[in-house]
Amino acid sequence: MNHSNTLRLLITGATGFIGKNLCKRAVSDGWDVRPVTRDTEIVGGVKIGDLSVNTDWSVALKNVDIVIHLAARVHIMDDTANNPLEEYRRINTDATLTLAKQAEKSGVKRFIYLSTIKVNGESTLPGSRFKPDDEFIPTDPYALSKYETEQGLLKIARESQMEIVIIRPPLVYGPEVKANFLSMMKWTHKRIPLPFGAIHNKRSFVALDNLVDLILTCINHPAAANQVFLVSDGEDLSTTELLNRVSVALDKKPGLLPVNQQLLEFILTLIGKKELAKRLFASLQIDISKTKEMLNWSPPVSVDQQLKKTAQHFLESSRYE
Numbered sequence: 001m002n003h004s005n006t007l008r009l010l011i012t013g014a015t016g017f018i019g020k021n022l023c024k025r026a027v028s029d030g031w032d033v034r035p036v037t038r039d040t041e042i043v044g045g046v047k048i049g050d051l052s053v054n055t056d057w058s059v060a061l062k063n064v065d066i067v068i069h070l071a072a073r074v075h076i077m078d079d080t081a082n083n084p085l086e087e088y089r090r091i092n093t094d095a096t097l098t099l100a101k102q103a104e105k106s107g108v109k110r111f112i113y114l115s116t117i118k119v120n121g122e123s124t125l126p127g128s129r130f131k132p133d134d135e136f137i138p139t140d141p142y143a144l145s146k147y148e149t150e151q152g153l154l155k156i157a158r159e160s161q162m163e164i165v166i167i168r169p170p171l172v173y174g175p176e177v178k179a180n181f182l183s184m185m186k187w188t189h190k191r192i193p194l195p196f197g198a199i200h201n202k203r204s205f206v207a208l209d210n211l212v213d214l215i216l217t218c219i220n221h222p223a224a225a226n227q228v229f230l231v232s233d234g235e236d237l238s239t240t241e242l243l244n245r246v247s248v249a250l251d252k253k254p255g256l257l258p259v260n261q262q263l264l265e266f267i268l269t270l271i272g273k274k275e276l277a278k279r280l281f282a283s284l285q286i287d288i289s290k291t292k293e294m295l296n297w298s299p300p301v302s303v304d305q306q307l308k309k310t311a312q313h314f315l316e317s318s319r320y321e
Contacts, residue, residue: 007109007220008032008063012048012099013070015040017176018114022068022212029216036060036071051095061106066219068112069096074142088145097152104162110225111162112218115150117170117204117230118143123282131287132168132228150228163225165218167211170232170286174208174306175313180279185314188246188255195264196280197256199239204232204286207306210299214291223294232286233306234299239280245304249311 009026013019014035026033035045046060051071061067073091100111119138120130138144150166157164173181187194214231218224237245240256247254261281268277292298 007065008034009066009068009219010034010036010046010060010064010103010108011068011070012036012051013072014042014045016070017174017178018172018208018211019070020176021174021208022070022215025212026216031216031219034060034064038071051091051099053090053094053098055095055098057099057102058106061103061108064103064106064108066110066112067099067103067108068114068215068219069099070114072096072114073145085141085144088141089148092142092145093149093152096149097156100153100156100162100164104156104160108162110165110219111153111156112165112167112215113149113153114215115146115166115168115228116143117168117284117286119147119150119168120230122278122284124285126283129285129287130230132230132290154226157226165224165226166228167214167218168228168230169206169211170204170284172206172208172211173310175310177208177310182314184243185246185250185311188243188252189250189314191252191255193255193257194243195257195259196239196243197254197258199261199281201238201281201283202236203239203242203284204236205242205303206232207299207301207303209301209306209309213300214295214297217295217297221295227290227294229291229295230286230288231291232288232299233301233303234288235303236285237303245307246311249304249307250315251311 009031011019011023011033014023015037023033023035035042036048037045038048041047048055048060073088103111117130118140120134121136124130138147153164156162210233211231243256244254265277265281
């Protein structure tokens with residue numbers, strides 16, 4: 001498949017966890033890719049410096065047809081900023097809308113924005129799932145900045161010819177995953193006994209390869225224009241199931257102890273880890289039927305395939321830690 005004589009893609013956040021993989025796959029699929037980085041030089045890329053309302057995107061946007069905007073101030077657990085919302089808004093909202101307005105002026109056809117499922121909320125009740133058209137205004141500073149950006153982008157779409165596509169992923173995992181997912185793999189690899197053997201929540205996740213595939217599908221799919229899409233692997237797991245599947249991928253025996261969930265929640269809340277308790281025990285389920293039907297898309301990679309790939313990378317790299 002060769003798209004190089006048709007559309008040129010500008011990809012921000014090109015050195016990040018998702019961006020690096022997206023650029024690689026887009027190039028191998030034959031797209032004409034122009035990666036944007038903040039501070040590293042990339043061959044064929046554009047270095048833009050810090051994202052702000054004053055960023056001049058004119059050079060980066062020259063002859064660009066599609067913008068895929070991944071760069072963001074990501075969710076920080078223990079935020080030390082004096083005013084976290086202000087910081088998130090500065091980069092996630094104001095800088096993004098600056099880019100979108102300049103993109104529209106320079107003739108960009110479509111602007112694909114990577115948002116977050118947190119725009120829908122932090123958790124779902126048993127038997128219910130998040131849908132793209134749920135009406136909800138988040139209070140979490142990070143999620144609120146993403147929600148406000150979505151609203152600003154949809155306004156640009158209404159007032160111009162540029163099409164907007166919004167994708168809201170849950171937790172993304174794959175080779176080089178960091179944060180909690182990496183910690184979980186380290187614990188499992190070392191066979192540290194974990195008290196998570198009796199958790200019956202359900203959570204949606206998305207494999208990096210599935211997210212990248214959906215983003216690429218949205219580049220030129222006619223039905224994607226001015227839509228919000230949710231994405232997941234289409235298989236939801238409890239924390240216990242996830243840890244067991246990670247153990248299998250790492251070829252380790254699971255070391256899970258069936259401790260009462262209420263007791264664990266109480267202890268974690270007591271030691272000031274209420275947020276962690278939410279992530280471990282709450283459900284967060286996503287309905288991806290609109291994404292599948294409108295785009296004729298389904299996740300190409302299974303949970304176990306991606307966990308195996310993630311585990312292999314972890315095992316190869318952890319030898320050098």
